[in-house]
Amino acid sequence: MAASRPAFYKEVLTPALHRRFTSSALLVLYFCYIEAILITEKSSLIWPWFPIGVTGIRTSLLFISALSIFVLRVASLHLGARNTPSPFTTFSQNAIRLNTIQTISWYVFSAWWFSEVYIWSASDKADLNWITQGKAWERKKLNERSIYLRSVFFMFAISQSLLHLYYDYDLIPLPITPPQADSIAPQARGFPAWFASTVDILKPMFLWDVNNMPISISQNVLLRSLCISLLAPFIYGIFIRRTVWSWSSSFAALLWDVPPSRLSYVPPHYPSLIYKSMTAGVLLNFLWQSSNALFKAYVARPPIKNDQPLSSESKDPIGTLLNGLKSKKETPKTFAFWELYLITSFFPDRRKAIFTDIDRPSGAAWTQILSLCLNNIMTVNTRINNFLDPSTTASKTASRSQQQPATIIETLPRISTPLRKENVFSNPPSLGTPLEKLESNVGTFAKSYGQSPSQGTLRIPYGSQAQFLLNSGSQKLLSSPATQKLLTSGGQQQQLSLGGVRNLMHEYTMRFVRSGFGQPFRQTFARRVGTVVLGTPYARLYSIITSIKALTNLASASLEEDPYGRVSKDIPTLIRTFCSTIETIETFVENLPPHWTDVDFKDDDRTEEDVEMVVQCMKSGIREILYSFGQYTSELGMGAAEVSAARRLAGIETES
Numbered sequence: 001m002a003a004s005r006p007a008f009y010k011e012v013l014t015p016a017l018h019r020r021f022t023s024s025a026l027l028v029l030y031f032c033y034i035e036a037i038l039i040t041e042k043s044s045l046i047w048p049w050f051p052i053g054v055t056g057i058r059t060s061l062l063f064i065s066a067l068s069i070f071v072l073r074v075a076s077l078h079l080g081a082r083n084t085p086s087p088f089t090t091f092s093q094n095a096i097r098l099n100t101i102q103t104i105s106w107y108v109f110s111a112w113w114f115s116e117v118y119i120w121s122a123s124d125k126a127d128l129n130w131i132t133q134g135k136a137w138e139r140k141k142l143n144e145r146s147i148y149l150r151s152v153f154f155m156f157a158i159s160q161s162l163l164h165l166y167y168d169y170d171l172i173p174l175p176i177t178p179p180q181a182d183s184i185a186p187q188a189r190g191f192p193a194w195f196a197s198t199v200d201i202l203k204p205m206f207l208w209d210v211n212n213m214p215i216s217i218s219q220n221v222l223l224r225s226l227c228i229s230l231l232a233p234f235i236y237g238i239f240i241r242r243t244v245w246s247w248s249s250s251f252a253a254l255l256w257d258v259p260p261s262r263l264s265y266v267p268p269h270y271p272s273l274i275y276k277s278m279t280a281g282v283l284l285n286f287l288w289q290s291s292n293a294l295f296k297a298y299v300a301r302p303p304i305k306n307d308q309p310l311s312s313e314s315k316d317p318i319g320t321l322l323n324g325l326k327s328k329k330e331t332p333k334t335f336a337f338w339e340l341y342l343i344t345s346f347f348p349d350r351r352k353a354i355f356t357d358i359d360r361p362s363g364a365a366w367t368q369i370l371s372l373c374l375n376n377i378m379t380v381n382t383r384i385n386n387f388l389d390p391s392t393t394a395s396k397t398a399s400r401s402q403q404q405p406a407t408i409i410e411t412l413p414r415i416s417t418p419l420r421k422e423n424v425f426s427n428p429p430s431l432g433t434p435l436e437k438l439e440s441n442v443g444t445f446a447k448s449y450g451q452s453p454s455q456g457t458l459r460i461p462y463g464s465q466a467q468f469l470l471n472s473g474s475q476k477l478l479s480s481p482a483t484q485k486l487l488t489s490g491g492q493q494q495q496l497s498l499g500g501v502r503n504l505m506h507e508y509t510m511r512f513v514r515s516g517f518g519q520p521f522r523q524t525f526a527r528r529v530g531t532v533v534l535g536t537p538y539a540r541l542y543s544i545i546t547s548i549k550a551l552t553n554l555a556s557a558s559l560e561e562d563p564y565g566r567v568s569k570d571i572p573t574l575i576r577t578f579c580s581t582i583e584t585i586e587t588f589v590e591n592l593p594p595h596w597t598d599v600d601f602k603d604d605d606r607t608e609e610d611v612e613m614v615v616q617c618m619k620s621g622i623r624e625i626l627y628s629f630g631q632y633t634s635e636l637g638m639g640a641a642e643v644s645a646a647r648r649l650a651g652i653e654t655e656s
Contacts, residue, residue, distance in 0.1 A: 006319025010332045012310045013303070013324070020301065024294035025070060031290055032062040035283050039121045058121055062287070065114040069291040072106040075099075076170045077299070079334045080538035083531050086597070087520040093537055094165065104161040107288075111157035114284050115150050126276065131256055141261045144268045147248050151240060152232045152277040153284065159228055160288055169292050172299050174338065174542050176613065217289040225281035232277060233269040241267060303339040309347060310339060317350070318357050318365050325372045334543050337376070340369070341546040344553035348561070354554065355562040366554070366562075370570055373547035374577055380533055380544065380614070381581055384588050387532045514599050523595040526608040533585060533611045541610050545617055548578075552621035556628045571629050572638050578618045579646050585615055622650035 033051065036058040040048040047053060076099045084090045094100055119128045132143040164170075236244075245263050252258045303310045314320035321343075324336025343350045357365035512518045534541050555574060558567035589611070594601040626647060629636065633643045 004315070006316040006323055007314045008332075009311065009320055009324025009327060009336050010329075012313050012320060013332050013335055016303065016305055016310055017299065020298035021070065021074070021295070024291075024298040025067070027294055028066045028070075028287070028291050029059070029063050031287065032066060033059045035287070036062055036121075038283065039118055041121070041123045058117065061117045062114065065110045065117070065284075066287045066291045068106050068110040068113070069288055070295060072103060073170065073292065073295045075102065077172055077331070078170055078538055079172050079174060079330055079542060080535075080540055081171055081173075082168055083527075083534055083536045083539040085523040085528050085531050085595075091520070099170075100165060103164055104158070107157040107161040107164070108154065110288070111153040111160075111284060112150075114287070115153040115280075118280050118283075119146060119149065130252060131258060139261075140256065140258050142245070142248055142252055142258065144245070144264065145270075145273055147244055148232075148236060148268050148273065149277055149280070151236050151244055152228065152281070155228050155232055155235060156224075156281055156284055159224065160285070163224075164292075169296075172296055174300055174334070176542065176545060217286065217293055220289050221282055221285045225278055225285050229274055229278035229281055233267065233274065237267045237269070302342060303335050304342070309343055309350065310335075312350070318353060319360070322362075322365065322368055322372075325369070330538075337373075337543045337546040337550070341550045341553070344550045344557070348557075351554070351557060352561045355558060355564070355567065358564060358566070364566060366566055366570075369554070370551065370574070373551050374574075376540075376543055376547040377577060377581055377618075379535070379540070381584050383532055383535060384584055388588070510599070513597050518597075522597045522599065524598050525592070525594050525601055525605050528595060529589055529592065529608045529611055532588070533608075533614070539610065541614070544614055548614070548617045548621050552624050555621075555625050559628055568629070568632070568636060571625065571636050572633075575622060575625060575638070575646055576642075578622050579649055582615055582618050582649055585611065619650045622646055623652055626650065626652065 033055070036055050037049050040055055040058065042048055048055060050056075051059070082090055082094075084093065122128045127143065128146045128149060129143055130146055131140050133140060242263065249258075249260060253260075305313070309317070309321075311317040311320040311324070321336060321340060324332050325340065327333040327336065343354075354365045354369065360368075362368060513521060530539065534544070551574060555567060555571060562568070589606055589608075592606075626633075626643070630643075634640070
């Protein structure tokens with residue numbers, strides 16, 4: 001074992017992510033080159049596609065528009081799906097976040113940059129300059145065609161950013177199913193192998209997939225470009241035309257000698273301009289969709305380099321892996337658990353090294369891995385217990401607050417005499433000095449005007465007449481037959497009561513929840529269970545699954561590969577933890593009452609796909625461990641009743 005400090009896991013993960021970032025960016029750069037050829041004026045046969053020249057410059061400028069999306073993805077990526085009780089909760093948590101503002105800002109910048117490059121590359125016949133020269137005797141004026149096209153690009157940016165947030169493009173979906181052995185085995189290298197792997201990545205992105213719209217590039221590009229191009233004339237003419245014309249006039253006055261001009265009555269809704277906005281939208285949306293898809297595909301690759309786990313590059317591979325498992329940040333921790341699962345499944349040499357590494361200062365490698373993985377699994381029990389008994393969380397918070405020293409709050413200086421502490425009903429003491437008598441007289445006079453309703457105090461003009469009219473009017477209103485009937489009818493009295501008002505409000509609330517407008521506020525059973533079991537605001541599904549599978553693989557392989565027999569001592573703890581977690585989840589799912597907003601709940605809905613995956617994964621782990629250690633359970637300290645309960649929970653008896 002190396003005497004020096006093991007390298008942090010991020011020191012081996014960051015270069016790997018940089019290489020994936022570069023690989024995806026190079027593919028997008030190639031797409032930028034294709035688009036640079038398409039928007040170039042075709043004045044010759046060679047220069048439009050020759051990379052050294054204007055086309056190369058245009059490619060670099062277009063790449064800036066795509067690179068801004070990569071910067072956004074790096075800044076806001078997360079590895080767990082959004083997990084909240086209701087869609088409205090998701091909206092409220094993300095509407096005012098910095099990440100939302102950042103997403104919109106980067107897309108607006110990307111669209112603006114692309115629009116400037118596109119307009120600069122257009123021919124003079126397109127008439128997209130800022131200023132229209134006109135005839136020799138005509139004055140210069142703003143060109144509304146370019147203003148309209150820039151406005152359409154802004155609409156593309158807003159729509160794409162909203163869809164980005166709605167579909168959660170920042171999520172990097174890691175594969176839950178076990179990887180194929182072919183993807184981990186040594187692979188051929190060179191350009192043919194790279195080209196084949198690239199085709200495998202790009203092929204599903206360009207297929208027309210109706211059931212999986214967020215990843216279908218062709219479907220997204222065509223539909224979004226067509227919809228925005230057809231809606232843009234109405235949005236521009238009705239909502240933003242005068243505003244953007246005013247802003248453009250102010251901006252043009254700073255750069256050109258343009259006299260102020262009126263806005264024409266007819267908007268520039270020419271078929272040629274609408275067609276140009278649609279074709280430009282196809283190019284821009286293709287850059288956005290391909291950048292998002294390639295970044296997601298490359299980052300979600302397994303933590304493997306040169307057919308070996310990433311930590312193999314470190315001088316102390318196990319120490320580096322342990323540092324990753326202990327990391328507090330989501331990305332290195334999740335990739336470290338993923339690598340641990342791959343090591344226990346496909347790399348027997350690295351798996352054996354875990355069993356033989358017993359002389360670490362912080363403990364044996366197996367002991368640390370067992371503790372970290374079990375803690376990751378036991379967080380499920382902790383979240384369920386905190387949900388069922390919130391007082392435990394409140395007591396912990398109160399104990400922390402008691403440990404903190406009390407802060408002294410400085411109050412404002414007193415501006416009046418303190419309150420009297422003696423009996424206020426006793427006779428007031430005699431006033432001695434003239435100043436005290438004057439203060440008492442002034443106070444009595446002021447109180448009389450503010451509190452006494454007598455005629456001798458504050459006089460209201462026509463006060464007696466107004467009081468007489470109010471009294472007589474109220475008596476007539478209350479004594480009328482219609483009012484008496486209203487007040488004496490039983491139904492009206494029931495509705496006017498507090499319970500009647502509550503029932504009426506409940507009825508209208510349920511009508512709203514059952515309607516389509518109330519669907520975002522529904523807390524369905526599946527969402528509530530997933531939030532409690534897997535965590536919020538992002539689910540920790542992948543790290544839990546890989547922890548279970550890694551422990552199962554290590555326990556099953558320890559019979560032949562553990563020379564010291566340290567793993568066998570922890571088999572009872574491992575089985576008991578799996579069993580207790582399964583029982584806690586199943587009991588919670590079975591007894592959790594549906595939320596009052598879940599109007600479509602049925603007894604068959606007591607399930608959640610990801611939670612069921614966790615349960616089945618632990619049951620599978622119990623079966624594998626019992627198949628390996630079934631004949632040694634009594635020697636390991638497990639009673640027959642305990643083993644029988646574990647077998648029954650894992651479904652072994654039903655299979656036999």
